[in-house]
């Protein structure tokens with residue numbers, strides 16, 4: 001089968017198309033014929049070596065497709081079932097593996113491409129807004145990269161929770177998308193320091209929570225945007241990892257809370273996986289949540305998909321099609 005494999009960490013050119021043996025499902029695993037792969041920023045961290053994986057590896061945790069084979073001990077699933085996962089193994093390929101207990105059934109009427117576009121970033125937005133800092137009417141939240149894959153979904157979900165959303169975006173075009181998704185205010189954070197604007201927009205108080213996926217370049221500004229006892233949810237490093245800092249900073253800036261969550265810990269049980277994915281598909285069917293697919297790349301152009309994502313050209317989801 002065809003797969004994109006990384007033998008040495010580096011730039012996008014580290015992704016090379018290869019003919020490799022089809023993976024065999026082990027105990028508790030299924031083999032999936034991949035219809036669409038969801039590109040996620042984490043794959044750029046893995047490719048560069050910021051997050052270390054054993055070499056060589058085939059990236060790709062998020063994909064949707066149909067079950068081709070069941071490993072030993074798998075029950076409740078059948079060959080031909082339409083499934084998606086955000087915890088798959090070797091997704092940049094024609095065939096990939098997934099733990100059976102991390103599969104989600106794709107409802108009839110939902111295209112596999114749409115499922116691959118929604119699941120990982122949607123469940124991320126869900127846990128951020130419902131569990132990490134549960135949003136309620138009256139809250140003000142700041143969302144960085146508000147027109148990104150996670151961003152556009154988080155803006156919609158935060159708005160639906162009744163929160164006022166201030167979106168940070170990199171361009172006018174992205175500002176329009178964030179506004180359409182439900183952001184009451186948008187700030188072009190490349191053009192002006194955003195913390196004073198957040199303060200002005202909140203009558204001097206500051207935001208209750210900042211959901212920050214940008215990392216190094218926004219960390220200080222995010223802390224400075226918070227109200228006393230507000231929470232910084234640092235959930236990504238698109239501009240690089242946050243440098244080391246002293247916890248005393250949190251007291252000096254208003255007894256702030258800082259957390260660095262990751263999706264795996266928020267879909268650790270079958271109940272949480274079913275809750276979050278179920279909500280997403282329900283909202284999708286009701287039309288209250290929309291997924292913007294920015295563009296699709298064929299598998300052999302996965303390196304170009306990475307280039308587009310890392311150069312901030314994309315707004316919404318990027319799909320890779322094997």
Ligand code: NDP
Nearest residue numbers: 041145148149150169170213235236237238239262263312
């Ligand atoms: P996005 O679609 O949001 O793309 C990244 C965006 O970050 C860019 O479009 C850009 O938006 C912004 N950005 C700001 N500075 C930079 C920079 N220096 N280089 C590149 N981009 C920059 O990606 P995803 O939705 O896939 O992921 C968003 C973030 O969320 C990532 O950091 C990812 O790791 C994280 N994440 C974390 C999860 C978790 O559970 N912890 C789960 C899923 C994602 P703009 O032009 O508007 O500034």
